[in-house]
Amino acid sequence: MIKTIIFDFGDIFVNLDKAATFRELEKFAIKKLPEVITRKNLEYEKGLISSEEFLNSYKNEFGLEHGSITNSWNAILIDFPEYRFNFIKKLSEEKEYQLILLSNTNEIHIEWIIKNVPFFEKFKTCFDAFYLSHEINLRKPDINIYEFVLKTHNLNPEDCLFIDDTKENTEAASAMGIHTWNLNPSREDVIDLFTIKKELF
Structure with missing residues (x-):
């Protein structure tokens, strides 16, 4: 589970x-x-x-x-649809799962997000941990970033689901025994998590 x-x-x-x-x-x-x-x-x-x-x-x-x-x-950054924020906010309020964000990013991109996404700070509070690569000096798909998260939160890999759009990132996590969803953003959306990956829940 x-x-x-x-x-x-x-x-x-x-x-x-x-x-x-x-x-x-x-x-x-x-x-x-x-x-x-x-x-x-x-x-x-x-x-x-x-x-x-x-x-x-x-x-x-x-x-x-x-x-x-x-x-x-x-220029890579387009927008942050508010319905996705509402999805994670509801998930956070239900308190059924530990929620962690793990992102490869950088200071300039986060500065853009802060400036252009009015609910970003509220979004951050939805997570039990919020890890940005430039803040923790680790980057996906390096194995040590997954080890860091597992060890820091005393997690069993088989109890975790990792969602990422980059195949090499999900493959690295899968090799450690973590369940994964290599989400295709052209035809899938994170808000459909419990439909698409219903077998895990």
Whole structure:
């Protein structure tokens, strides 16, 4: 029986356009990200470098001003439908499950969310734990991020369901014995959890 539900954030609650950032960068004649920039992206998601250092890495590589980089970086973020907030709020009020959020994200994206999603702080309070990769210095699908959550909350993997739209993330969790739902945002919605994964409940 599932006792703990672990949710991703992007394309689970917040709608994303994952190709948008690169489309924006292409406007500046950037056709491909060099390895040094790809590495900076990963370091930034782990909170290993500051926003300033992250922005400067793009500025030094491509000659872009911080505003242009930030706008391109945030183009991935579309909106946060309030009905999904209402879903998690109701689930939280029912207190039948421990609720954990586990997201690969970064400071610039969260600043956009805070500015553009008026119910974000209330959303955070719906969870028993709220883990953002840049705050805990861990990133999916690295195995240590799942170990961190399991150990911190003394969880049995077989009692947990992890919901994420990225297959490599759910595969890593599944390998540890955690139940998973690799949600397809083009045809599935988190609010249908108890219909789509009814066999677990």
